[in-house]
Amino acid sequence: MENFSAFVSQPSALFQNSNLENEMGTSNKPPKLLVMEDYPSWADKFETFVQALNYETWTAIEEEYIILKNENGSNYRLSQIAEGDRNQFLIEKKMLNLFQQAIKAENFQLLQHNGSCYSIWQALLNKDRGNPDMRKSKMALLKKEFDIFTQVKGKTFAQLVERYCHLVNEMKRLGIDKPDYEYIDKLADALPEEWGTFIMIQQSNPVAYA
Known part of the structure; x- marks a missing residue:
């Protein structure tokens, strides 16, 4: 009864915990990609998770595995794979399983790939970057956002820095440096006026400002 009361009285906390688990993953579950817009931050977490779990598995996306097929055009089963090729076959399957756990089914279906883990990773990357026109438009938008970046009234210093870091990361991800x-x-320049003295001191000290 107490557990039920906690569930009723703290639904938002439970929901937040669930979202955090989806975002960060757990010791045995990869972080989830629920929407493609989250790909940049998800990709870093997913890479870290896979490499920490078993670095050998990560090699499946570094070099394309040629999916073996029999004379009927169907994929070989493990029992049909030559012993020397089984390790790479199993690595591919493990990586594919992690992709299927991590990527929301609707998003997975939108990816254009040939079935290999390497092609899935490339499809994710291409999906995130968009076509050349979209990429060019996004780069122009980010450059403009950087030029006019400033403090937003009512926002905290921490929120300012978080917004700035996100903008810079997005720029670098698209090759804007x-x-x-x-x-x-x-x-x-975007810091509040009360930071003026501190900034002047830092600017007058080349070592600290470098």
Whole structure:
């Protein structure tokens, strides 16, 4: 009865815990990709999870595995695979299982791939990048967002830094790079007025500001 009361009284906490588990994964479950927009942050978590679980499994996406087929065009079963090829076959299957656990079924169906784990990873990457026109448009939008980046009234310093870091990561992911001093100056300009003295001190000290 107490457990039921906790469930009724704290549904938001349980929901948040469930979302956190989906986002971060657990010791034996990979983080989930629920929407394609989350791919950049998910990809890093997924890579870390797989490599920590079994680094050998990660090799399945580094080099394409040629799916073996019999004379009927069907995939070979493990019992039909030559002993020397079984390890790579099993690695491919383990990686495929992790993909199926991690990627929401509706998203998986939208990917264009040939069935190999390597092609699935490339399809995810291409899906995230979009076509050349979309990529060009997104890059232009990010550059403009960087140029006008500033403090938003009512937002905390932590929220400012989080928003800035997300913007910079998105820019770098699409190949937009700038000198370090431009990144530093942009963030410094966006800080609240009360930070002015601190910024002046830092700027007057080349070692600290570098």
